[in-house]
Amino acid sequence: MDLLLWVVQILLGVGFVLSGIGKFVSFGAAMQERQAYREDFTGAQLKAVGALEVLGGFGVVLPWATGIAPILTPLAAAGLGLLMIGAALVHRRRKEPFTVNLVLLAMAVIVVAGRF
Known part of the structure; x- marks a missing residue:
């Protein structure tokens, strides 16, 4: 189980x-x-979400790996899960596929459940 959690983290x-x-x-235009x-958000909003994703990405691994405040790992995973709920709602509103968001949400839930 620990190996699975590490892989997911x-x-x-x-x-x-x-x-x-x-x-x-x-x-470029092709990626846009x-x-x-992206057109639904301001540049500052996108940067804020990007910052949360970077912090959450580090937070889901580093605290548990270093043993320094390991409680932050499941909290970071919970935060990433909340981001994915928000992202899924945005994609749903735009009538775009949001399967990836749900998979990432499920992975975050696994980490939260396994590390709490």
């Missing part, structure tokens, strides 16, 4: 850090079309 951590960094970067949700 690392996948969540890497995925959210990369996704968060991506929200700070301006992409794939991320049409």
Whole structure:
């Protein structure tokens, strides 16, 4: 079970850090079309979400790995889960697929349940 939790934590951590960094970067027109949700948000809002994703990505791995305040790991996972609920609602409103958001939410729930 511990190995499964580590795999899920690392996948969540890497995925959210990369996704968060991506929200700070301006992409070309082709990428803008794939991320049409960007037009619903201001640049500051996207950067705030990106910062939360980066912090959550590190928070879901580092506290448990270092043993320093390990309670932060399930709390970070819970925060990422809340972000995914919000993201799924945005995609649903835009009539876009949101399966990835639900998978990431399920992974976050696994971490929360396993680490609390």
